[in-house]
Amino acid sequence: MSKVLIIGASGFLGRSLFTSFASNPNYETHGTETHGTYSQRQRPQLDHLDIKNRYDVHAYIEQIQPNIVIHTAAVPDPDYCETNKKAAQQLIVEGTKHVVGACQEINAQLIYISTTYVYGGEKAPYREKDPTDPINYYGKLKVKAENIVQLLSLPWSILRFDFLYGYNGEGMPNGLVGKLLSGNQVKANSVQMRKPLFVDDVASAIKKIIGVNGSGIYHLSGPDQITKYQLCQRLATVVGVPVSNISPIKFEAQAAPRGNDTSLLTERLDALDFIFTPIDAALKIIGDEYAKRESLPTAT
Numbered sequence: 001m002s003k004v005l006i007i008g009a010s011g012f013l014g015r016s017l018f019t020s021f022a023s024n025p026n027y028e029t030h031g032t033e034t035h036g037t038y039s040q041r042q043r044p045q046l047d048h049l050d051i052k053n054r055y056d057v058h059a060y061i062e063q064i065q066p067n068i069v070i071h072t073a074a075v076p077d078p079d080y081c082e083t084n085k086k087a088a089q090q091l092i093v094e095g096t097k098h099v100v101g102a103c104q105e106i107n108a109q110l111i112y113i114s115t116t117y118v119y120g121g122e123k124a125p126y127r128e129k130d131p132t133d134p135i136n137y138y139g140k141l142k143v144k145a146e147n148i149v150q151l152l153s154l155p156w157s158i159l160r161f162d163f164l165y166g167y168n169g170e171g172m173p174n175g176l177v178g179k180l181l182s183g184n185q186v187k188a189n190s191v192q193m194r195k196p197l198f199v200d201d202v203a204s205a206i207k208k209i210i211g212v213n214g215s216g217i218y219h220l221s222g223p224d225q226i227t228k229y230q231l232c233q234r235l236a237t238v239v240g241v242p243v244s245n246i247s248p249i250k251f252e253a254q255a256a257p258r259g260n261d262t263s264l265l266t267e268r269l270d271a272l273d274f275i276f277t278p279i280d281a282a283l284k285i286i287g288d289e290y291a292k293r294e295s296l297p298t299a300t
């Protein structure tokens, strides 16, 4: 029986991974037991863990004894990191150092979730072996964290991708869809060309990588290029939110610098015949899932 630990399972990506691993335990012949952690957003089935606390990280990981640790914990917001440098550094760099140290101690394989912002955007599309050249603080911290992960003498993988979209279900963290459903005005860049990734593809890619005993750096990318503003409009239509709730913004309105194009080539997963979900298909899945939740009977 292999044990998977998802750090940050109360987040948008972590929730998707937790659901996928916990509900399909036999993805490999030995079966899987899934554990997950939260920091502020308490959730049933999840354990509390603050990765900034070295002692707690070591004690918890020693107690769980996972074979595989998927480390998703971060604040995935370049503008927050640009304006809260110390807090961001403590979480992304120091926190990762603690997780890496604990994995090393119990010989656990580590899968670290990184970002396309490790690249500056002048030389796209980027290959997995291209050197990193971040231009914002979030990207710089992620490069530092990646470098710490690469010190492990055990198998490690680093997954880089552009922004995520998808739907985990009602009452769950839903990323962009959650922001739209909140009814608040959502600002989205209407200039920067992106290649968003359907969140469900991350769990599938990780299972593929584990299945072939893969290690090293992997790029993940949706096949379609679109601005965040355009995708927000399409998502809003799918979940019945007025598109007038979305305001287009340009680079100047954002605290962190961003490159025009940080598209990734996905050569390593392509070689494993991995297929990324196109936006049209992903929107259909999101729409169907959202409609299912809406049609559930309400408790009296």
Ligand SMILES: NC(=O)c1ccc[n+]([C@@H]2O[C@H](COP(=O)([O-])OP(=O)(O)OC[C@H]3O[C@@H](n4cnc5c(N)ncnc54)[C@H](OP(=O)(O)O)[C@@H]3O)[C@@H](O)[C@H]2O)c1
Residues within 6 Å of the ligand: 007, 008, 009, 010, 011, 012, 013, 014, 037, 038, 039, 040, 041, 042, 049, 050, 051, 052, 071, 072, 073, 074, 075, 076, 091, 095, 113, 114, 115, 116, 161, 162, 163, 164, 165, 173, 175
């Ligand atoms: N979202 C994207 O578009 C995107 C794109 C590229 C890469 N990524 C990367 O993907 C990962 C997940 O992103 P996400 O969108 O799922 O973010 P998210 O929804 O904000 O979730 C972040 C997770 O990190 C946890 N966390 C925060 N501070 C922590 C701490 N001190 N100790 C332990 N856990 C802590 C949060 O726990 P609580 O909520 O319980 O506090 C939450 O579970 C991040 O590493 C991010 O850099 C995301």
